[in-house]
Amino acid sequence: MADLFEDYRLGPGWDEMFAAAGMPRETYETLHATLQPLSSADLGVRADVLARAFLDQGITFALKGIERPFPLDIVPRIIAAGEWAVVEAGVAQRIRALEAFLADVYGAGEVLAAGVVPRSVVVTSAHFHREAAGIVPHNGVRVHVAGVDLVRDEAGTFRVLEDNVRVPSGVSYVMENRRAMSHVLPEVFASTRIRPVESYPSQLLRALRAAAPGGATGEPTVVVLTPGVHNSAYFEHALLAREMGVELVEGRDLICAGNRVAMRTTAGEQRVDVIYRRIDDEFLDPVQFRTDSILGVAGLLNAARAGQVTIANAVGNGVADDKLLYTYVPDLIRFYLGEDPVLPNVETYRLADRDVLAHVLDRLDTLVVKPVDGSGGAGIVIGSQATDAELAEVRARLTRDPRGWIAQREVKLSMVPTLIGNRLRPRHVDLRPFAVNDGTQISVLPGGLTRVALPEGALVVNSSQGGGSKDTWVLAAPLGPAEPVPVRRPAPQADPAPRPDPGPGVTSAQEQQQQQQGGASC
């Protein structure tokens, strides 16, 4: 029988399933035991079912204007309870520090005065918007939703690759992946205790409601603002709106007059209190930003400043996920929280210093170079995989604009078996956990989006670069003595329900009719 794991070779990164060839780690034992006896044909059929279900449900992202299904690999990625506890604490700590930083740079600026972050780094950031200064959110939250990109290095340690505190996307795939996987791999679900992810929309809604302006009376009205059906993440916008039970609006559905925002409904205008926007700052308000934007609402920012509406995530958050600022985040954690960072950064070079720049330029072919404000994997150059011509171009760009770039050590991302053709092969993955801040608590969704680079050896996992995804399972901690098994009330004894009513009897008539027919044919 063809073995799915035939010729599986451990790659250069940390292999999450195998400690040594053929020896699965404890976390993956059940999954490995389930996959092992399956033939590649069995798994192939299930993978086809999975792909078809995604296509029919329209679980797609648009790449260059064409809708395509987001490829979901059939082998899940598993994270043990202990490992997750570290991720959870680390992510929450980072968000707390970034919240404090944002409140500070759009307010008193203590961190600049103390010299922890040079003022030049902040004011030269493309996403530092003076327009946002002085807008004080009602419950102090600017980062309502965050996605922190993590990788596991060669030793299996989780490290932060970048922060996303503007409009992180991908959480819909976390929910849909789980739903689809439970249909095609039910046997593994039965034998593994996986922490559920479906509570995300209600968590998000709670956080958004909590952020409503103080003056709002009664139940605050929350809307999701989308650029429209042609946006690459439109599927996600619709899913979140549907699961939260709120309206999905486009800019043209909203009007802003007298610093109040309302949506146009069939019954006239209805007041809006909280806008969960999935539009970039630049397009949000033609009065303050791009005057040619037809996606946003004129006057929105002033309404927010007047405390009549809450924009989530807040305008100007981009200064906190600038990749040069990223190098200062460990210092911010120490400065604001007085704690040591739980999750380390990846070693990064700041190119503003001439000596560092020279050092980096000498060894470009071993480093990874990234633009500071890029997203979706755009503009990343991996030195070891680049041609000489590409390296020469990068060298020129770095020299011209050292503020626009950072250089990092090339981390061999950890690897998970992935169905390629009809065999499992190790492929590099990253992890984006999602955190929701409701002002009192930062909850990290147990799971997150695991993206996988499908071409062999590829290190860029972004969906816009042809990556796929994996369902991410966070195992429930074994119940300790302090945590008793939840008591379920036994079902009350009841008489069985009566049978469903039968229709009029058919048997006797049938027999007679058949006899009649039998007689005729003789």
Place this chain on the structure above:
Amino acid sequence: MLSRIAESLYWIGRYVERAEDTARILDVHLHQMLADPWVAEDAACRALLSVMGTPSDDVTPLSAARVVTLLGLDIANPSSVVGALAAARENARGARETVSSEMWECLNATWLGLPDAQARVEQQGVHAFFGWVRERCAVLAGLADATMSRDEGWHFLVLGRSVERVDMSARLLSTHARAGGSIPSWLTLLRSCGAWETFLRTYRGSLDDRHAAEFLLLDRLFPRSVFAALSIAESCLSELAPGPGRAGVATDAQRILGRSRTNLEFRGADELLDDLAGVLDGLERTCSQVNEAVSRRYFRQTSAVTWVSEAVA
């Protein structure tokens, strides 16, 4: 409910009904063209195209195959079967958080099946293709019925469906009127509406023009008759409109529809038959006026805001 979403639902109703009715009309007419050796194919095709509002200026004689291409498979034309289904899906995509996920999945799966339409026509014949379209539309109608609350959204969906039904029925009857009353026969028309069996049962097998016209225009019980569709549209509008005041009705659309309905209801079948062309023209006009009135009242407030930069002080 957002105006934009209401408009999308209204148009989903219209497009799906259009796809279904066009498929029904084409199916029966093409069948008849093939079955009747004396029919002038070119003239019949031209008549059909012009009634469906897709006149062709081809100088070459038209064939049944060309009609299938124009009215069945042209994805760029929202009046063709395939085009209407694609347009319905596009509308549902913009209203995905409101349309139930089962309805969306049905429309999306149908849309994904459209590229195979051409192949299906070639391999299995047009009848199989039109059968598939009818089936998909029925599944959608069933899902809508089973999964949608009877709220505003539902009323807009059913309103769209009913208005389109009136329009398509009027066009269908026009094919009869324009051909001088002989071709296609009433039998064909009844078949197109799926009304053949129920008609036979109602009139005990008597097939004369008067009864057929009466049935398709005025029957209170058959859901595809013009009268039934008008009444349903009217009741949707009255659900949507603010409560009735003391005098008359509140909205233009109600007024137009009501006038059109009474015009049918209180004229006998003979009278209608005498002036069939006029009646049908009136019905088609009613549909576009209602469409206009509904858009103005419920959707039109949503026009894209254009921001004029000079206006910034």
